[in-house]
Amino acid sequence: MLVYLCGKKREFKKSLTFNRGIYGELKLEIKNTMKETTQSFPKIELDNLDNLWFQVGGTLCNIKCEHCFISCSPVNHNFEFMNFEQVNEYLKESVSIGVKEYYFTGGEPFMNKDIFRILESTMKLGPATVLTNGMLITPEKAERLKSISDNSIYSLEMRVSLDGYTEKMNDEIRGEDVFKKAMEGVKYLVQNNFLPIITVTKTWEDSRDEEVLYGFIETLKSHGYPRPRIKILPSLKIGQEAVRTKGYDKYEYVTNEMLVDFEASNFICSNSRIATDKGVYVCPILIDSPDANLGNSLKEADKGYELKHQACYTCYLFGAICSNFTSVGRDA
Amino acid sequence: MLKKVALIGGVYSNHIALQATVDDAKIKGADAIYCLGDLGAFGPNPDKVFPILIDNKIPVVQGNYDNSIGNGLDDCQCGYTDPRDNYYAKLSYDYTFKKTNDVFKLWMKHLPAEIRFELGNYKVLLSHGSPRQINEFLWETTTPTHFLQKLCEDYKADVICTTHTGIHWKRELPGNKYFVNAGVIGRPENDGNTFVGYTMLQLENDSIKSEYIPIEYDHHALAKEMKEEKLPEKFIETILTGWWTTCLEVLPSKERIKGKY
Numbered sequence: 001m002l003v004y005l006c007g008k009k010r011e012f013k014k015s016l017t018f019n020r021g022i023y024g025e026l027k028l029e030i031k032n033t034m035k036e037t038t039q040s041f042p043k044i045e046l047d048n049l050d051n052l053w054f055q056v057g058g059t060l061c062n063i064k065c066e067h068c069f070i071s072c073s074p075v076n077h078n079f080e081f082m083n084f085e086q087v088n089e090y091l092k093e094s095v096s097i098g099v100k101e102y103y104f105t106g107g108e109p110f111m112n113k114d115i116f117r118i119l120e121s122t123m124k125l126g127p128a129t130v131l132t133n134g135m136l137i138t139p140e141k142a143e144r145l146k147s148i149s150d151n152s153i154y155s156l157e158m159r160v161s162l163d164g165y166t167e168k169m170n171d172e173i174r175g176e177d178v179f180k181k182a183m184e185g186v187k188y189l190v191q192n193n194f195l196p197i198i199t200v201t202k203t204w205e206d207s208r209d210e211e212v213l214y215g216f217i218e219t220l221k222s223h224g225y226p227r228p229r230i231k232i233l234p235s236l237k238i239g240q241e242a243v244r245t246k247g248y249d250k251y252e253y254v255t256n257e258m259l260v261d262f263e264a265s266n267f268i269c270s271n272s273r274i275a276t277d278k279g280v281y282v283c284p285i286l287i288d289s290p291d292a293n294l295g296n297s298l299k300e301a302d303k304g305y306e307l308k309h310q311a312c313y314t315c316y317l318f319g320a321i322c323s324n325f326t327s328v329g330r331d332a
Numbered sequence: 333m334l335k336k337v338a339l340i341g342g343v344y345s346n347h348i349a350l351q352a353t354v355d356d357a358k359i360k361g362a363d364a365i366y367c368l369g370d371l372g373a374f375g376p377n378p379d380k381v382f383p384i385l386i387d388n389k390i391p392v393v394q395g396n397y398d399n400s401i402g403n404g405l406d407d408c409q410c411g412y413t414d415p416r417d418n419y420y421a422k423l424s425y426d427y428t429f430k431k432t433n434d435v436f437k438l439w440m441k442h443l444p445a446e447i448r449f450e451l452g453n454y455k456v457l458l459s460h461g462s463p464r465q466i467n468e469f470l471w472e473t474t475t476p477t478h479f480l481q482k483l484c485e486d487y488k489a490d491v492i493c494t495t496h497t498g499i500h501w502k503r504e505l506p507g508n509k510y511f512v513n514a515g516v517i518g519r520p521e522n523d524g525n526t527f528v529g530y531t532m533l534q535l536e537n538d539s540i541k542s543e544y545i546p547i548e549y550d551h552h553a554l555a556k557e558m559k560e561e562k563l564p565e566k567f568i569e570t571i572l573t574g575w576w577t578t579c580l581e582v583l584p585s586k587e588r589i590k591g592k593y
Binding site: 099100227 | 464471472473474475476478479481482483581584585586587588589593
């Protein structure tokens, strides 16, 4: 429909090559190449860097979720942990820019041994949010987080990912025993005065929305979290999720026409950047795309970005998917 | 020269608290009284608010609610993302829109986005949410000092005053700058107290001093009027108990945990 209105299309090419491996075995290599043509995509300028993200856990995670959009796992070294010094450099730079909020993601941030020092340093400057699977949060770690929070005037938000309100529903996506361990982590956080934001990626049909939301509320209440905050996210059909589902439809792109009378601030690239151990990328979703690397400093990354990826389509449809706003549905 | 000004935050149709606040500010000797917008919403009979403001010559900054009602928009642009919050916001908006006289709608449409004046040598800027966005939430626990300094620099102000969040706070910034959230008089602050409050900003020995002044008003009379107007029980509960029952999902954790819900 609207995909190719503003220029020539890009051509996707699949090439098959047979090579010999080191032991002389025959190996089939499939290469997907994209031939850039004159297709023009809408460009979004960085209005103000309000939200600075850190890929502090790299792409390393203690679990391997079926729907992870950057395919994190215990062995994915595409991005490594960021150390204290690396993060601090960006924090320093962020002050003169006037960054409003700091977010820490991965991978699993609590696998990074520097995470507590990093949070202490951040919370002197502004509010911080950590995106975690909750499994590595022990009573001692939860107490340490409480102490960091208590020593700051700013909010420390803990976003714990769960993808089902039962063990079966969750662990089918996130792996065996994940539900139990994550719920333990939630309990320790609640005991230490946190109101963790339970972040759920939507993997069910629309008709089940209400049932699933209330399922979460009831389960969390029965696990010692009396007034749960819940954030439901659309799935991003890239990385592992493209393998689990059919991925994006070929027409699911953002076009110039779609942005007429559209509020550009709905795209997080208008107000966010993410620092990694390999430089600054346009947004947390696209770090696997080399073209999304915008430089080695926040200053260098202050440039516009073309919405050429299909994940941008999800951002177009849902907006604000990365912020902390939560949802609890209607009164029962 | 102005030395002492009263700043009134969101009114939310609470005409009883508005009258009590104006009376109090006059008794305390305010040189001027300003209102930071959001005149309607939540409370009953919005038209009772305008005569108090106009008769007392109170300059008003346009809030997101005033912008919506004035321009006949479909919703209040409150910035909520939760369906339950939006459900209640919609009930309240439809009621307020229906009950607001066309003359006042036009008056709200033309309210300014900001008001500037000088308090001694200090350049004061009044805006509703933030100087850069009418419905931006600037909470105490999610607004860094360096961010506020940048706002002061970008908008050439020494003192920035806002409302919109519903909870008052203030911060002294490096370089003799100040930020003040004046609070609101429309509903209590989610702390179990039924009073509301406004802020008195004054010059004292060439320094800026800001004081939040609680206002006790006849909240039972307001609750009765809300009931007569068939406004949601959840809203009336807030007026009578001091605890927020709606619009909770935008609260950062440190503000949220202080509340009951």
